[in-house]
Amino acid sequence: MDPAQILQTVLSVIQSGIGAEDLASPPPQAAATAPHASALGPSSLPQLLSALLSMHATQFVLIGAFIEALRRLFSMLWESAGDDFWLTATFDWDDDTSDTARSIEVSSYCYGLKTSTIEGLEDDDGWEDGRMSFIPSLSKTYSLWYRGRYMTFRREKTDRGSYYRPTQVLELRIFSRDPRLLRDLLLEARQAYQKASQHVINVYVADGSDRWKHVAKQEKRPVSSVILDPGVLELVLHDARDFLQSKKWYADRGIPFRRGYLLYGAPGAGKTSMIHSIAGELGLNIYILSLTMMALDDNSLKSLIAHLPQSCILLIEDIDAAFHRGVKRDIQDPEKEAKRTGALGAAAAGGPAGEDGEKMQQPLYNGVTLSGVLNALDGIAAQEGRILFATTNDYSALDPALLRPGRLDLHVEFQLASQYQARELFKRFYTSEDDEDLVHSSEAAGVDEKDDSGCVASSSDLDDRPSVAFMPPNGEPTLSASSRARSPFPDGVQSVYVGMERGTGSLPKLSKEEIAALADRFASLIPPRAFSMATLQGYLMAYKIRPWDAIGDAPGWVASRLQEKVLEQSEKAHARTGTPENDVAA
Numbered sequence: 270m271d272p273a274q275i276l277q278t279v280l281s282v283i284q285s286g287i288g289a290e291d292l293a294s295p296p297p298q299a300a301a302t303a304p305h306a307s308a309l310g311p312s313s314l315p316q317l318l319s320a321l322l323s324m325h326a327t328q329f330v331l332i333g334a335f336i337e338a339l340r341r342l343f344s345m346l347w348e349s350a351g352d353d354f355w356l357t358a359t360f361d362w363d364d365d366t367s368d369t370a371r372s373i374e375v376s377s378y379c380y381g382l383k384t385s386t387i388e389g390l391e392d393d394d395g396w397e398d399g400r401m402s403f404i405p406s407l408s409k410t411y412s413l414w415y416r417g418r419y420m421t422f423r424r425e426k427t428d429r430g431s432y433y434r435p436t437q438v439l440e441l442r443i444f445s446r447d448p449r450l451l452r453d454l455l456l457e458a459r460q461a462y463q464k465a466s467q468h469v470i471n472v473y474v475a476d477g478s479d480r481w482k483h484v485a486k487q488e489k490r491p492v493s494s495v496i497l498d499p500g501v502l503e504l505v506l507h508d509a510r511d512f513l514q515s516k517k518w519y520a521d522r523g524i525p526f527r528r529g530y531l532l533y534g535a536p537g538a539g540k541t542s543m544i545h546s547i548a549g550e551l552g553l554n555i556y557i558l559s560l561t562m563m564a565l566d567d568n569s570l571k572s573l574i575a576h577l578p579q580s581c582i583l584l585i586e587d588i589d590a591a592f593h594r595g596v597k598r599d600i601q602d603p604e605k606e607a608k609r610t611g612a613l614g615a616a617a618a619g620g621p622a623g624e625d626g627e628k629m630q631q632p633l634y635n636g637v638t639l640s641g642v643l644n645a646l647d648g649i650a651a652q653e654g655r656i657l658f659a660t661t662n663d664y665s666a667l668d669p670a671l672l673r674p675g676r677l678d679l680h681v682e683f684q685l686a687s688q689y690q691a692r693e694l695f696k697r698f699y700t701s702e703d704d705e706d707l708v709h710s711s712e713a714a715g716v717d718e719k720d721d722s723g724c725v726a727s728s729s730d731l732d733d734r735p736s737v738a739f740m741p742p743n744g745e746p747t748l749s750a751s752s753r754a755r756s757p758f759p760d761g762v763q764s765v766y767v768g769m770e771r772g773t774g775s776l777p778k779l780s781k782e783e784i785a786a787l788a789d790r791f792a793s794l795i796p797p798r799a800f801s802m803a804t805l806q807g808y809l810m811a812y813k814i815r816p817w818d819a820i821g822d823a824p825g826w827v828a829s830r831l832q833e834k835v836l837e838q839s840e841k842a843h844a845r846t847g848t849p850e851n852d853v854a855a
């Protein structure tokens with residue numbers, strides 16, 4: 270059957286405006302306008318349709334194949350022409366913000382016109398975490414102009430990565446043959462990124478799988494804000510800086526380019542604070558790993574370490590926790606032990622092979638073994654250039670194999686606060702940011718007397734001290750003696766945040782000399798090595814804008830805290846030995 274005839278018949282049927290009810294008989298116009306129609310045979314619609322269908326199969330297949338071939342040819346030509354005329358760059362898009370509710374995917378061709386953040390959606394108090402950002406939608410092509418050149422970019426999910434976290438790629442295309450354009454764009458992007466991250470460090474944690482997850486951008490913490498005994502922080506900072514500049518030195522001597530620091534000692538003494546300030550100072554991001562993390566085993570640990578970037582800080586916090594829960598080896602001196610087992614050679618080569626084989630294979634916690642930890646830290650996969658910081662409150666719990674130089678090279682002890690630290694903490698607390706403009710404002714602050722220690726004191730503050738209660742950092746709220754007598758709070762009200770009690774107040778302006786004198790007085794009231802810096806900080810927080818009260822109440826606070834400590838110790842001793850508490854306390 271001639272397709273032209275069928276087509277003609279169909280057209281005439283349509284032209285006649287045939288209704289559904291008329292379909293059974295051929296329209297008269299059809300016969301008039303299509304003289305051959307009657308000769309065709311399809312006098313009814315079913316006949317016509319079956320004729321059409323019988324032709325469709327071959328015709329449409331041929332026509333479809335022809336169109337598809339044309340399309341493919343065209344796209345092949347376009348792509349090969351595209352390769353000649355377009356610069357294409359593809360990046361792994363591992364943007365962790367897409368995991369958070371903060372991200373909004375937008376489908377707008379004005380994406381990135383001026384800014385990638387959504388203004389006006391910050392929290393009322395300007396809290397930055399509430400900020401929302403635009404990110405390009407998935408599978409949409411955005412176009413823009415870069416230096417007069419047409420450019421497109423597109424974000425796509427790939428089938429790589431895990432089920433929960435598929436990898437994404439960002440494809441950039443610039444309509445140009447000049448590779449310098451792409452290089453300039455990337456340099457500009459990097460500079461913009463570095464500028465934006467100038468004052469922040471990125472913090473990553475190991476997530477449940479074997480990947481690092483970005484959890485925070487933190488403002489860099491100034492080194493001056495961490496108060497340690499003179500020289501301690503400087504020593505570590507200098508050592509780490511020197512390490513980063515010594516790549517060639519290590520390479521020339523065949524020593525693995527890695528450095529490890531162990532910070533051990535009292536909780537709340539500033540270990541973590543020091544690491545953060547050093548990271549800021551060196552411009553390194555921090556990768557935090559917990560050996561007690563669920564689902565961590567030797568393989569995932571190895572993979573995590575292998576995926577660290579070239580220069581970074583790896584922080585293993587409370588490294589003793591894993592050892593407390595698992596096996597603790599009884600080797601006292603790792604070198605002697607290594608000699609004894611004939612493993613020195615292997616150990617020097619960086620591997621833990623031969624070290625107490627059986628115990629090494631026992632899991633510390635979950636699926637992590639000691640040899641797994643050691644392998645991860647100094648095996649072949651361990652990243653060159655990384656700085657390891659490990660912290661612990663219990664030095665004795667650590668396995669000697671871990672403490673060996675090459676793994677943890679420098680061990681720094683953190684003690685409870687010295688009087689020097691107490692003094693400096695006080696100074697930092699009550700020195701305002703614009704201390705350059707500090708004025709002698711004894712009058713303004715109501716300072717009108719000096720006590721016999723030379724400390725400047727406010728008669729109004731000392732005599733008319735408000736009745737307050739404060740919440741010590743660890744423990745029951747305690748009322749200072751003077752406050753207790755005149756507490757305006759009903760019985761049973763225990764925790765009141767002092768700084769808020771005088772909510773409208775502000776820090777009195779004090780000269781450097783005044784602050785120094787007050788700080789001396791405060792330090793003289795704090796027994797050395799009795800409290801952690803965190804505890805002292807917690808105490809001063811309660812007197813945020815009242816340095817005189819902080820001093821006035823210090824003796825009472827010290828006495829009550831010391832008493833608490835004695836009680837705590839006797840309880841611990843009682844728990845250990847089973848002897849009655851009173852006996853131990855006595």
Ligand SMILES: Nc1ncnc2c1ncn2[C@@H]1O[C@H](COP(=O)(O)OP(=O)(O)OP(=O)(O)O)[C@@H](O)[C@H]1O
Nearest residue numbers: 494495496497536537538539540541542802803806
């Ligand atoms: N030496 C210090 N100088 C300034 N602030 C300190 C110091 N030590 C502790 N702090 C303050 O105390 C708090 C806890 O400190 P940090 O977390 O650094 O202690 P840590 O030694 O790491 O404690 P932990 O062993 O319990 O992890 C922080 O708010 C920090 O600002």
